[in-house]
Amino acid sequence: MIPHVFITGATGYVGGDFLHVLMMAHPEWKISALVRDSEKATKLISEYPTIRIVAGDLDSASLIEEEVKNVDIVFQIADCDHTGVARAIAKGAAHHTADRPCWVIHASGTASFIFEDMREKTCGIQRTKEYNDWDGLDELLNLPDDACHRDVEKIIIAAGQMDAERIKTAIVSPPTVYGPGRGVIKQTSIQAYFLARDVLKRKKGIIYGEGNNVWSQVHVQDLSDLFLLLGEAAAAGGGNATWGNEGYYLSEMGSYAWGDVSRAIAQVACEKGYIPTAEVTNLDDGELMGENLGYGQLMWGSNSRGTSIRARRLLEWTPTRPTLLEEIPGIVDGEAQSLGIAPLEVPTVLCEA
Structure with missing residues (x-):
């Protein structure tokens, strides 16, 4: 049928x-x-x-x-x-x-x-x-x-x-x-894409809290x-x-720390000439929960960790595509194009980690 x-x-x-x-x-x-x-x-x-x-x-x-x-x-x-x-x-x-x-x-x-982070208003800390x-x-x-x-x-x-x-x-x-x-x-997502977009708008890298919080x-x-x-x-x-x-x-294929994503976005954006330096700035609570970044704690400051066993064991689901960190260059380029941002003239030394 x-x-x-x-x-x-x-x-x-x-x-x-x-x-x-x-x-x-x-x-x-x-x-x-x-x-x-x-x-x-x-x-x-x-x-x-x-x-x-x-x-x-x-x-x-x-x-x-x-x-x-x-x-x-x-x-x-x-x-x-x-x-x-x-x-x-x-x-x-x-x-x-x-x-x-x-x-x-x-x-x-x-x-x-993420309910524990939301209840306790924590940002950037790692939960196990x-x-x-x-x-x-x-x-x-x-x-x-x-x-x-x-x-x-x-x-x-x-x-x-x-x-x-x-x-x-x-x-x-x-x-x-x-x-x-x-x-x-629609071909793009939200979390890492919105973060890259905000970095490009601010012309500087940003990180939430310690950046040790982990998502799958x-x-x-x-x-x-x-x-x-x-x-x-x-x-x-x-x-x-x-x-x-x-x-x-x-449904997961591993995990990452948001601090690593924040630093990777800044590094890639600098190397591509979109921002002047690869340094990242820590946002305080006011900026984190401000008008433009009201979802910051939820999307970039919280922890959400899970392991997918059922799909792998029962359905032989085998994720094989690139990781989020591997996709960062394409994400940065895509958001820059969407914003109409052209590369700056940036000395390479400023992009060294």
Whole structure:
């Protein structure tokens, strides 16, 4: 049977890259995409003529419920903090039967791990706590209510618990996502890209606190491979994947310290002539939480560490793309081009580490 698929976030960074992979791997699948912008919808159809556009947004609850009711697999790769779309998906999935279950694959994020830093207002310190999705599964399913994304995850988890025969759920929780996207509309991410952009605007390197805080990382193209593996498992009736209470997948390919990223951005920006020196300046609390850097503590000052065991062990997911540090030159060039910044005349000695 050819599966019917409904996807949200198809014009975004992660969702767009995944749609590219899905269309290349399974052009025979029947795919519908929720798109609110008619211009973006036209671009999507131009690239993928067989796709069916569902005109609406994440607040179109009745529309989403109806779509989910009539498909086999749902990929929710849009706003992971939108409770309305999660509830609509859960309601639509409840219409399914045991002989034709609904497979719901929801994209969350490991900002859910930063609650200790947010509670204590710490920035740049290293925390050793590391989550995993194998023997640490119960901890992931029961994160505190003040954790980021937790309210939406609870809706997805509850839907899978309501009737495990009719509703099969999986949560994919990526950490820092980076790398060139292959989607039609958006090809860049946020965390490291916004930091590079701010460095270029300030004309100097910046670091948050001690810079010892650690995040896990995943290249967007490796992440898309994981979504595809889960989709293929769903189309095969579950495959080797686990679902419901065992359907929580971290997705990482190692970790990095934000201080190393900050210094690498400054070094590369200097060597390329965008800023006059590779030195980095430590931001104080006022600058960190100021108007222009309100998300600084969340994105660049916190810790989010997790180990992906489940996808590797069950699905043979093997991330192979470059690390975040290896992608820094391309990120700096891309942000400079976006800002229209031309190289400065910089003596090479100033860029020595």
